[in-house]
Structure formats: structure tokens, C-alpha cells
Amino acid sequence: MSEQNKIDEIKEALAAATPGPWHSYATEVFIETGPIAKLWGDGMRGEFKFDNHGNNAPFIAKSPEYITYLLQEIERKNRYLERISVTFGEFECQRLAREAL
Numbered sequence: 001m002s003e004q005n006k007i008d009e010i011k012e013a014l015a016a017a018t019p020g021p022w023h024s025y026a027t028e029v030f031i032e033t034g035p036i037a038k039l040w041g042d043g044m045r046g047e048f049k050f051d052n053h054g055n056n057a058p059f060i061a062k063s064p065e066y067i068t069y070l071l072q073e074i075e076r077k078n079r080y081l082e083r084i085s086v087t088f089g090e091f092e093c094q095r096l097a098r099e100a101l
Contacts, residue, residue: 007074014067024061027054 018036022029029037037060085093 007071010067011071014064014071017064020064022061022064024057027057029057029061 018031020031022031022036024030027038028035037057081093084096088096
């Protein structure tokens, strides 16, 4: 899968997710109208708790914000690289990229 296809896949998943903002309280992830995920609850054989639930819930709640930020950064850098490519030519860009590694 190409980088752009993966970025498009992430955008589609983000757009399909429950609109935010998301928040967390204890082990629940919720929006203004109520919970959308619970990391603690009644399982088939009694109560269950996921490892690290106290850290997972806030991370899950912030994920849409983090993903949005990272996608914007990738797109900003891709636009910048495209401008460099037009200005300096593709060959020079490849040379500079190799030197950066």
C-alpha cells in the first residue's frame, strides 16, 4: 500500500469515527452525549479490566486529535517537498534526501 493510500485510509477511518471532541474519565471514553467506549465492565464471566486502563482511556480519547495533527503535518511537509522538487528538480531532491539519511 502506498503512503498516500495509507493516509487516505486513516482519513476515512477518522471521518467514520464518532465525532468528538472525545474525553475520558477513569476508564470510559465519552462524548457530550455519553460513553462511546469502556475499558472496564461486565464480561461474560464477571468483571474484567484491561491492563493499563488508566492510561489507555486518555490515549484513546486523544487519538482523533493526535491523528488529525499528524496527518496535517504529513500533508504540510509533502506540500513543502513538492515545492522543493519543482524548484530544484527531482534529481536534486533525491540527492538531498539521501544525504539527510
